[in-house]
Amino acid sequence: MTATVVQLKHEVKDLSLAPLGKQRIEWAGREMPVLGQIRDRFAKEKPFAGIRLAACCHVTTETAHLAIALKAGGADAVLIASNPLSTQDDVAASLVADYGIPVFALKGEDAATYERHVNIALDHRPNIIIDDGSDVVASLIQHRQNQISDLIGTTEETTTGIVRLRAMFRDGVLTFPAMNVNDADTKHFFDNRYGTGQSTLDGIIRATNVLLAGKNIVVAGYGWCGKGTALRARGMGGNVIVTEIDPIRAIEAVMDGFRVMPMDEAAPVGDLFITVTGNKHIIRSEHFDVMKDGAMVCNSGHFDIEIDLKVLGEKATEVRTVRPFTQEYRLKSGKSVIVLGEGRLINLAAAEGHPSAVMDMSFANQALACEYLVKNKGKLEPGLHSIPVDVDKEIARLKLQAMGINIDTLTASQIEYMNSWTSGT
Numbered sequence: 244m245t246a247t248v249v250q251l252k253h254e255v256k257d258l259s260l261a262p263l264g265k266q267r268i269e270w271a272g273r274e275m276p277v278l279g280q281i282r283d284r285f286a287k288e289k290p291f292a293g294i295r296l297a298a299c300c301h302v303t304t305e306t307a308h309l310a311i312a313l314k315a316g317g318a319d320a321v322l323i324a325s326n327p328l329s330t331q332d333d334v335a336a337s338l339v340a341d342y343g344i345p346v347f348a349l350k351g352e353d354a355a356t357y358e359r360h361v362n363i364a365l366d367h368r369p370n371i372i373i374d375d376g377s378d379v380v381a382s383l384i385q386h387r388q389n390q391i392s393d394l395i396g397t398t399e400e401t402t403t404g405i406v407r408l409r410a411m412f413r414d415g416v417l418t419f420p421a422m423n424v425n426d427a428d429t430k431h432f433f434d435n436r437y438g439t440g441q442s443t444l445d446g447i448i449r450a451t452n453v454l455l456a457g458k459n460i461v462v463a464g465y466g467w468c469g470k471g472t473a474l475r476a477r478g479m480g481g482n483v484i485v486t487e488i489d490p491i492r493a494i495e496a497v498m499d500g501f502r503v504m505p506m507d508e509a510a511p512v513g514d515l516f517i518t519v520t521g522n523k524h525i526i527r528s529e530h531f532d533v534m535k536d537g538a539m540v541c542n543s544g545h546f547d548i549e550i551d552l553k554v555l556g557e558k559a560t561e562v563r564t565v566r567p568f569t570q571e572y573r574l575k576s577g578k579s580v581i582v583l584g585e586g587r588l589i590n591l592a593a594a595e596g597h598p599s600a601v602m603d604m605s606f607a608n609q610a611l612a613c614e615y616l617v618k619n620k621g622k623l624e625p626g627l628h629s630i631p632v633d634v635d636k637e638i639a640r641l642k643l644q645a646m647g648i649n650i651d652t653l654t655a656s657q658i659e660y661m662n663s664w665t666s667g668t
């Protein structure tokens with residue numbers, strides 16, 4: 244029997260890639276048991292019947308499972324890419340052809356196409372927006388105030404998006420509820436730390452195939468993503484240097500066993516630089532000037548603003564692609580700087596993003612955050628909302644269960660002890 248191909252309005256690179264995408268989506272599903280259980284429940288309960296949903300995510304095998312779960316729950320969902328370089332074209336094709344989900348995403352799309360896709364997501368007149376970086380929400384607020392009344396709420400996946408939402412709230416323009424998925428424990432402890440740690444190194448290795456052992460690896464930023472990246476870089480035998488602006492995080496990095504210094508001092512000694520700060524121009528003109536010949540720079544923060552590539556371009560006499568996602572900038576000084584993944588998220592540009600096992604929990608949070616918004620429609624104050632602790636804990640419980648790991652429970656006398664203050668020394 245031949246499968247029915249659903250022709251939808253969509254914009255993907257090549258629908259003939261669908262069989263490969265379907266195979267890879269199914270592979271990822273093996274590591275996503277928690278989201279799978281939620282999908283099966285959604286299929287019975289249909290919490291999103293009549294709900295229009297726009298998701299702006301990295302279009303990966305893991306995001307495919309989120310989109311499939313939302314559709315199973317009755318959502319009328321469209322999916323666009325949250326980064327020009329992160330789309331997996333085979334997955335986009337399969338979502339359209341095999342799962343009947345409209346996708347507007349092409350790996351390598353230019354800025355105008357990206358913006359057009361954001362507008363397509365908003366043309367859907369979403370009741371719920373799932374955002375990764377807050378571009379869709381920012382566009383809604385700036386250009387489509389008349390659609391805010393359609394909105395039940397939004398969810399945000401990433402640290403950068405949360406920083407932007409807080410700024411929107413301070414400016415008085417966040418007039419609807421936004422679920423803070425990033426700060427759920429079952430999200431950032433695992434996705435930001437172990438997901439970014441593994442996938443960043445994966446992207447660097449796929450792009451360059453260089454040996455990391457013995458290299459001076461400079462990790463800029465010691466948030467959860469920086470912690471994971473530094474940990475895994477050390478695991479590969481790198482001599483890891485951390486740069487920070489926060490004194491507490493700097494002490495943490497020192498006591499975790501890393502050298503800590505300002506970028507001015509790290510720049511001349513680093514062999515490989517990885518930015519994960521969420522801020523702009525972490526590596527800039529004065530740093531390029533003192534780098535070793537052949538130093539490699541890449542970014543694993545959300546936006547491509549952490550490395551000042553404009554200034555590097557001005558210093559260069561020639562830019563040539565030496566491998567996929569690897570460009571050599573030959574400088575007037577005679578030295579070269581190697582830029583990986585065009586300064587965009589290296590883990591998604593040159594590799595496949597975080598592994599499925601961590602995205603399972605991140606996207607379980609996304610799915611349940613959407614359900615929470617629908618269940619509490621009209622009751623939530625405008626502004627950021629945490630994922631309820633019981634939801635966070637339930638995701639952890641389901642994950643442990645799927646991993647076949649049991650843990651202890653408190654005895655009655657332990658509960659009593661924890662609730663009393665009379666017994667001391």
Ligand code: ADE
Binds near residue numbers: 602
């Ligand atoms: N962000 C980081 N890794 C990801 C992945 N694999 N899928 C979707 N979003 C991601």
